[in-house]
Amino acid sequence: MNPTTSKRRIRIFDTTLRDGEQAPGGSLTPEEKIRIARQLVKLGVDVIEPGFPISSPGDFAAVQAISRELQGVEICGFARAVKGDIDAAVRATADAPLRRLHLFLSSSDIHIDFQLRKSRQQVVELARSMVAYAKQFVDRIEYSPMDATRTGEEFLFEIVEAVIAEGATIINIPDTVGYALPEEYGRLFRRVRENVRGGDTVEYSAHCHNDLGLAVANSLAAVQAGVTYVEVTVNGVGERAGNTSLEELAMAIETRKETLGVETGIRPEEIYAASKLVSRTMHMPIAFNKPVVGRNAFQHEAGIHQDGLLKNRSTYEIMDPERLGIPRSMIILGKHSGRHALRHRVGQYGVTLADDELERLYARFKETADAQKTVSDDELIRLIGETTARVIDRFAVRDIQVVSSSDRARVASIVITDHETGEEQVYSATGAGPIEALTACIKQAIPLEVEFEDMELHSLSSGEQAAGEAEVTVRVGEALYKSSALDQDVLMATAKAFLSACNQALRAHAPVRVPSTSAASAG
Ligand code: KIV
Ligand code: ZN
Secondary structure (H helix, E strand, O other), rough: EEEOOEEEOEEEEEOOOOOHHOOOOOOOOOOHHHHHHHHHHHHOOOOOOOOHHOOOOOHHHHHHHHHHHHHOOEEEEEEEEEHHHHHHHHHHOOOOOOEEEEEEEOOOHHHHHHHHHHHHHHHHHHHHHHHHHHHHOOOOOEEEEEEEHHHHHHHHHHHHEEEEEHOEEEEEEEOOOOOHHHHHHHHHHHHHHOOOOOOOOOOOHHHHHOOOHHHHHHHHHHHOOOOOOOEEEEEOOOOOOOEEHHHHHHHHHOOOHHHHEHHHHHHHHHHHHHHHHHHHHHOOOOOOOOOOOOOOOOOOOHHHHHHHHHHHHHHHOOOOOHHOOOOOOEOOOOOOOOHHHHHHHHHHHHOOHHHHHHHHHHHHHHHHHHHOEEEOOHHHHHHHHHHHHOOOOOEEEEEEEEHHHHHHOOOEEEEEEEOOEEEEEEEEEOOOOHHHHHHHHHHOOOOOOOOEEEEEEEEOOOOOOOOOOEEEEEEEOEEEEEEEEOOOHHHHHHHHHHHHHHHHHHHHOOOOOOOOOOOOOOO
């Protein structure tokens, strides 16, 4: 209990680097694991399970390096109920200032009969003897009866009682196949605590999989049933449909903490960076509509919603994206957007429109939005230029050329118009890939130190004629600037979006001086 807030503290156990890494295609090198583990510490997790030490020399090395480097976080050594696994986990975590061992063995009849091919009695004996063996080395022992939610209560109680008697200090009840319903899962924790001898002397941990989309709901039910730990992964990555998503659980607790009466140590401002890092390192894109960290999670296209938001954010948002470290761009311009939102977005470029200008722009905007799904930043700036004769962006892409080859560096050249001087300049550069070559060209034109931070590329429909949408984020110092562009040529879309984000950065650093033919200044 936190005496200042009178809320019970829920401990976040992060298994991105162990269970999360079991996601198909998600495997990580030791260096990648170390980088993610550092971000997890910044994020404020309480426990990190960095891998499965017996599984490979690389995983052993990662667990060892993380145990040696990270302070203020408990390191969990993962092992089957097998001596060799336990020995490896003990050695790999030996230098951690705070550690636990996590032993698991299946408990459901389906697993015992078909996978382990052992009797129930053999399972209990193995669990008992391996906990006793591990306890010689480490005091904090977590025990997981795998597939617990499909194990009959009676046998589950028998195993849990046996491992507590041998010194297990934390009991995890994994919903290994994501089968449980929230009410059932919460009740199971209560039943174990009440019916197992020693059940009230240990701590409990929840571990849920998301096969039915219930992992967060089940974890919250476990929280309400009194568990201390919740096992989660960043972005919910993991086997099949994944594990409980760290950011969803943490923000559910944060947003509804008064009702739940609990809190976590998660720092919301580090959530976005953690999510991006895991997604990029594991090469696992985040669904647009993923709660908390998805691209659409804080974006609004419907005119009524946009109107409400512009009057007061809380009309349609229950969390503040800026608190989560998410660059704010809540208004997505599309065919459902109204004049109010359009005027607001144009205002963000520093331009105030007269009513007749707004009407002309709105008509062109609706035609474009009807023809495409969204109106990108790059396109809106072009429309403003066409309908009001104002130049907003200092630089514009006029032409690109890229030569690709499978054995040699890619060569790009680009023609950029500088609206401030009225001149066109040609830049060329090479890169390991065409995008690197293109962005190297553009950086030569921009009078700022710009870093390429992130990019998403998607097709807006299917088939060869589909337009590609590029969304590029650049960094100047600590500030991020994000912009989007559409083109049938994805390299052109990328170049335009990159340059548009650079233009945004330039606007933030100095007003753009536009040529005299423009009707008004956009600075
Ligand atoms: O899902 C599961 O059962 C697990 C355990 C081994 C804890 O990941
Ligand atoms: Zn799992």
